[in-house]
Amino acid sequence: MPAAGVPLRVVSYNIHSQRDDTAALAEVVRAAGPDVVIVQEGPRRFRWRQKCATLADSFGLVVAAGGLPSLGNLLLTSLRVRVTATRCQRYPLTPGRHLRGAAYAECLVGGTRFLLAGSHLSTDPAERPGQAAAFKRELAAATLPVVAGADLNEGPDGPAWRTVAEGLTDAAVAMDRADRHTYSCANPRRRIDALFVDPRVEVVDYDVVDTPRTRQASDHFPVLVDLLLPAGD
Template sequence: MSIGGVPLRVVSYNVHAQRDDTATLAEVVRAARPDVVIVQEGPRRFRWRARCAALAESFGLVVGAGGLPALGNLILTNLRVRVADTYCERFPLTPGRHLRGAAFAECVVGGARFVVAGSHLATDPTERPGQAELLRKEIESARWPVIVGADLNEGPGGAAWRTIADGLTDTAVAADRADRLTYSCANPSRRIDAIFVDPRITVVDYDVVDTPQTRRASDHFPVLVDLLLPVTD
């Protein structure tokens, strides 16, 4: 345990349904040495359990929550983190659109309890605000400090972004790195991937990992944060 809190490294990463260089994807995550990875566009269809487990193993992690019940949102952890409970949310289906949802994991590390939430909001701007409202309700009901990793499909200032960010710390802003763009790897032009945290959590460092490897691994860059969690026990 560090003075002032329990250290935790978190990565939030849209892995593009593993349609790119999967070997490099695994190398990118392993090199980051995260405690928690919040995945968007993870396995959600045929043999999803085995495929989620295989993805986790390739990262050197284990499955904490999500998969098909969370419609491709997935929370992975290392063995330092204990997952005490999990739950998933599915947003109402709009005909002709992709199903969307969220994954949640109540976790314990050291003397700190916290909740990890992961989601991937719609590309349709008319759907996103409603999905953000539903996600926000779940965030507000959490018993412990929350860490939210999401592909919001819009940048800061959008209605859905404001809904999720309200009352939470935007880790990029806290680290004075809000100019770091997360999408696309081929032509970086937008910050649509974010990690938000409870104000009781200290942001130590923040990075959008832009390397030749990350440009091959997915169409999104991974977002990496180092945090200090408040002791709750």
């Protein structure tokens, strides 16, 4: 990669449908100072547009994509990031199961274009592999460098995780911090939340933010990653 890359700070965060301390949640994200936030369990029901906008404002960000059309997956950006196209995806419904989906935004920052993506896979181990495959098809079809965050609801040894991770860089592994657990805040014992990036993207730093405030804000810890995107032409 060229030395003159474009820095991007990313947070991927399952916010537990804002059931916990929302003041702590806003404080945690603002303190991180992200350029983009990939949210799982964001607003997806009554008045979801207003709720998504209010959440974004509490973070000091704006809504890029997601909400109800992506079933609670939400992409938020700072004003530094320009969003040029968006789309949402819903995975095929298994009767009696929870609806799941993904959100995508083509973005431009510092002259570099990239695809921002987020998803939240099922808690059902029989359902996850198919959802992972649907998410992976979208990521694999991208021509832009990919930055993808997800709550996979399984660890790195699971088939759905392996499907999504194939050909991408696991930011935790790149920084030798794969031992950092992301769930649950009450009893950290699993790494089920991940950020994957295109091989063209350099991982500069990775952290699972474990503080008294993150333990109040959600049942998941936020994943905080600093990246260098390849410089634009």
